[in-house]
Amino acid sequence: MPLRGSPSSVRPADSGRTDKTQAGQRTRRTDPGVPAPRGISGQRAERLAPYILLAPAIAIVVAFRLVPLLMGVNFSFTGDGERDGTAVGLDNYAELFRDPLFRTALENVGLLVLLLPVAVAIPGLLATFIYLRVPGHRIHRSVYFFPAVLSPVLVGAIFNLLLAFDGPLNAALGNTGIDPVDWLGDPDIAMFTVVGVHVWATFGMALVVFLAGFSTLDATLLDAARVDGASLPQVIWHVIVPGLSRTLQFVFVTTMIGMLTSMFGLLYVMTSGGPEGATYLPEYYIWVQQGEMNRPALASAASTVLFLLMLVVGLAQIALLRRAGREH
Amino acid sequence: MKRRALWAAVLVAAMTLSGCGSAGSGSSSDSADDKLVVWDWKTGEESAASYIKQAKADFAEKHPDVKVEFVAQPFDQYYTLLGTAIQSGKGPDVMLFNGGGEIRDRTDALLPLDDYVAKDRKRLAGWEAFTAQGRVYAAPVTLQGHPVYYNKSLYKDAGLDPEEPATTWREFLDDCKAIAEKTKASCLSLGNKEGIGIQFFLSGLGPGVLTPQEYDDWIAGKRDWNSPHVRQIFELWKEAEDVGLNNDGANSTALFNDAFARFQSGEAAHIVGLMSDVGHWKDFSEFLDPDDIGVMRAPLVNSEADPALPYDGGIGYGVAEWTKKPKLAADLVRSLTSKDALKAFYADAGAVASDTTLDVSGGGQALTTIVSEIKTGKPALHVALSSKTLDLMGRLSQQILSGSTSVDDALRKLADSDQKG
Numbered sequence A: 001m002p003l004r005g006s007p008s009s010v011r012p013a014d015s016g017r018t019d020k021t022q023a024g025q026r027t028r029r030t031d032p033g034v035p036a037p038r039g040i041s042g043q044r045a046e047r048l049a050p051y052i053l054l055a056p057a058i059a060i061v062v063a064f065r066l067v068p069l070l071m072g073v074n075f076s077f078t079g080d081g082e083r084d085g086t087a088v089g090l091d092n093y094a095e096l097f098r099d100p101l102f103r104t105a106l107e108n109v110g111l112l113v114l115l116l117p118v119a120v121a122i123p124g125l126l127a128t129f130i131y132l133r134v135p136g137h138r139i140h141r142s143v144y145f146f147p148a149v150l151s152p153v154l155v156g157a158i159f160n161l162l163l164a165f166d167g168p169l170n171a172a173l174g175n176t177g178i179d180p181v182d183w184l185g186d187p188d189i190a191m192f193t194v195v196g197v198h199v200w201a202t203f204g205m206a207l208v209v210f211l212a213g214f215s216t217l218d219a220t221l222l223d224a225a226r227v228d229g230a231s232l233p234q235v236i237w238h239v240i241v242p243g244l245s246r247t248l249q250f251v252f253v254t255t256m257i258g259m260l261t262s263m264f265g266l267l268y269v270m271t272s273g274g275p276e277g278a279t280y281l282p283e284y285y286i287w288v289q290q291g292e293m294n295r296p297a298l299a300s301a302a303s304t305v306l307f308l309l310m311l312v313v314g315l316a317q318i319a320l321l322r323r324a325g326r327e328h
Numbered sequence B: 001m002k003r004r005a006l007w008a009a010v011l012v013a014a015m016t017l018s019g020c021g022s023a024g025s026g027s028s029s030d031s032a033d034d035k036l037v038v039w040d041w042k043t044g045e046e047s048a049a050s051y052i053k054q055a056k057a058d059f060a061e062k063h064p065d066v067k068v069e070f071v072a073q074p075f076d077q078y079y080t081l082l083g084t085a086i087q088s089g090k091g092p093d094v095m096l097f098n099g100g101g102e103i104r105d106r107t108d109a110l111l112p113l114d115d116y117v118a119k120d121r122k123r124l125a126g127w128e129a130f131t132a133q134g135r136v137y138a139a140p141v142t143l144q145g146h147p148v149y150y151n152k153s154l155y156k157d158a159g160l161d162p163e164e165p166a167t168t169w170r171e172f173l174d175d176c177k178a179i180a181e182k183t184k185a186s187c188l189s190l191g192n193k194e195g196i197g198i199q200f201f202l203s204g205l206g207p208g209v210l211t212p213q214e215y216d217d218w219i220a221g222k223r224d225w226n227s228p229h230v231r232q233i234f235e236l237w238k239e240a241e242d243v244g245l246n247n248d249g250a251n252s253t254a255l256f257n258d259a260f261a262r263f264q265s266g267e268a269a270h271i272v273g274l275m276s277d278v279g280h281w282k283d284f285s286e287f288l289d290p291d292d293i294g295v296m297r298a299p300l301v302n303s304e305a306d307p308a309l310p311y312d313g314g315i316g317y318g319v320a321e322w323t324k325k326p327k328l329a330a331d332l333v334r335s336l337t338s339k340d341a342l343k344a345f346y347a348d349a350g351a352v353a354s355d356t357t358l359d360v361s362g363g364g365q366a367l368t369t370i371v372s373e374i375k376t377g378k379p380a381l382h383v384a385l386s387s388k389t390l391d392l393m394g395r396l397s398q399q400i401l402s403g404s405t406s407v408d409d410a411l412r413k414l415a416d417s418d419q420k421g
Helices: A020-033 A036-075 A091-098 A100-131 A137-149 A152-162 A168-175 A190-214 A219-227 A232-243 A245-261 A264-270 A282-292 A296-327 B002-024 B046-062 B075-088 B152-157 B169-182 B197-208 B212-220 B228-242 B255-264 B326-336 B339-349 B365-372 B387-402 B407-420
Strands: B035-040 B067-072 B094-098 B138-140 B143-145 B148-151 B186-188 B268-272 B293-296 B311-313 B315-319
Touching: A036 A296, A091 A100, A091 A296, A100 A137, A100 A190, A100 A232, A100 A245, A100 A282, A100 A296, A137 A190, A152 A168, A152 A190, A152 A264, A190 A245, A190 A264, A219 A232, A232 A245, A245 A296, A264 A282, A282 A296, A282 B075, A282 B387, B035 B075, B035 B326, B046 B067, B046 B326, B046 B339, B094 B326, B138 B326, B148 B152, B152 B169, B152 B293, B169 B186, B169 B268, B197 B228, B197 B255, B197 B268, B197 B387, B212 B228, B228 B387, B228 B407, B255 B268, B293 B365, B315 B326, B387 B407
Parallel strands: B035 B067, B035 B094, B186 B268
Antiparallel strands: B094 B315, B138 B315, B143 B311, B148 B268, B148 B293
16 A cells, blocks of 8 residues: 655644644644654554545445446456356447347336326326425325335236236226236336336335425515415426526435346336337346346346346436536 | 555555455354255245254264255246356255256256155156256256146136136137136136246146147157247237237236136136245135135147146256265255155145155145146247247247247247257
C-alpha cells in the first residue's frame, strides 16, 4: 500500500486550503502535550492508522466484489463442458446473441423500461389521493403498504391461484360474460401479468417515499392553486409534479432497479420463464444456464452483458439526476 | 489514545483476515481420511430417515471407524450448488443424481463405478440412466417411470369397463368421448407450465407409436426427428388439445402439483404419472381409493408398436472424481443400495426401489402392475434427450398447444438441437 500522504492529508477536517496554516499551528500547539519519546512512533502510527482502518473495507470490496467480478468476466471467455478451461474468445457472446431466448430476455428488459412510467405513476397517483385526504385515506395508507411485506414467493403463489385458468378471476369474468383469459399461459399476456403483480407487490415502498416527498411540499401553493380555480389534474400537473421532481427521480431509479433485479422470485414461481419462453429476463436466463444446463461459462457471459446493461442504465440515471440537480 | 486506536484497527484487520481464511478452508475435501461427505436432497425428508439409517448401519458394519456425514441440499438449488462444487474441484465424496441428462452432463466430475458395483448389476435395475459412453457413474436407488394411470371410478361413471382400458388410440378417443359426455372430468390431466407435460406425454404415449426398432434406435441415440412416427407423436400432442382431451389452460397448469392434484381429485380420468417420489400410486391413493387407481399400457397408435413400461433409474448415488478415498466412497454407494436400505425406502418414501427382488405386494394393485412390467420395460424416450433439447421441447410444445408454431417447424428445431447435443 503506498504511503504518500502527509500528516495533514490524513486529517480531512484540517486539510482545507484556507485554514492550512491554522491547522499547522494547532498541530504544533498540541505537540508539546505528547511525551518526547513517543514522538516519532506516534507520528508514524498516525500516518498508518487511516489506511489500516480503511483496509478491512477495501479488502472486503476487493476480495468479494472486484475479484469475483473480474474472474467472472474472465471466465466468460472460456468454454463449457469439453472445452472447460480453454480460451474460446467471444464464442459465448456470439452464442448468446444467436440464442432467441436471450434476445427475448433483453427485449423484456426493454419492455420493463417502457412500463416504468406506469409503475411510477400508480404509487404517485395513489399517494396524491392520500395526500389530498380522500375519504378513508388512513386505511388506504396501511392497506397499500401491506403487500410490500410479503415475500415474492408468497405473492407469486397467491396470484397463481387467483389467475389460474379455472381460478376465481376468470370465474368472475365469466359471470360478467367475458371469456376466460389465460393470464399466465398466453405468451402475449404473461409478461404484463407478472409485471402487474410485481407492481402490486412493491408499490407500497414507492408510495411511502412519495408521502415523505409530499410532506416537504408547500401547502400554500396548493391552496393558491385551488383559490385560482385549478382542477385536480391541473393541480397534479402544475403544482405537485414540479414540487416533487427530486422524489420522482428517486422513485424512478429505485423502481427500475427493483424491476431489473428482483423479479426472479415471481418469475420462478409464476411462469418459470414461460409460456414459450415469453417471460425470460436476463437473471432468469443466467440461473437456467448455470443451474439447469450446466453452462457456467455461458452464464458468466450473460452476467457480463447484464452487468454492462445495468451500468449503462445506472450511468444514464446518474447523469439525469445530476442535470436535474443543476436545474434546481 | 491514538495507539489504542491503532491496535484496535490491527485487531479488526487481523480478525477480518482470519475470518476470510476460515470461511475459505471449510471445504469437505480437506476432511480427515476417516470421513466421507454425502450430498443429496433426500436426507432432509422424514420419509427417508429409515432408509438412511439402514444404509448407515450397513456401511458401519463394513467400516466401523469411518464417519459419514450427510448434507441435505435444497433440491431446487441442488445442481447449481453442485455446479459450483464441480467448478472448484472440491466438494462431497458421494453425491445423489437424477438419472439421464443431469448425470450425463456431469460425468467429467464423476468416477466410473463399473469395477466397484459389478456384484450389484444383476440385483438392481435401472443402470442405463446412469451410464454414459458405456461406463456406469452411479448406482440406482429408485426407478422412475411414466405409467399411464386411470381412474376406475370415473370409468364406471362413464359406463366403461374399468378392468378393460383402451388398447388402441381409437378406443381411447371413444372412451374419452364417453367420459366427456357422462362426467365433468377431462380425459387427460395435462400440466405444461414448466414444459414438462410434453416429456411425460412423449414417454408415456410414445411407446404406442414407435416400432420396437425405432424405439431402440431412439434410445441408442439414432433419432430421426423427421420419421413419420416421431412426427405422429407430436401430431397426437396437438390432436389431444384440439379435440379437447386436455384440461383447459394446460400451458398455465403446473404439472407438480396442479395436474397431479386434478387427477387425484377426480377432475381428470387419465394422467401420465410417475413411479417414485411424487405423482404416483402412493400419492394418488391418499385421495382416491387405492382400488380405483388403474395402470394401463400406452394405447396402440400403430399396430407395429409394442408398448412397454417406460422407466429408468430414478435417483442414484455417484462418486466424485476428486475424492481421495474412491474405494471407501464406492462401498458407501453399495451400502446406500443394499437390500435392507432399499426396502426401507420403498416402504416409507413411496418409491419403486431399484432392487427387483423386493416384495411389493402390500402397495396396492397399481404398484403390483407396475412392478410386474419392470422386467419387460424400456428406458423412457425423453430421458435420452439432453437438458438443452428438453428445455427447447418444453417451449416448442407450448407453442404447438397455443398454435403459434407448427409441428413441422418444432421438429426441425428439435432435430437441430438434438444433433448439436
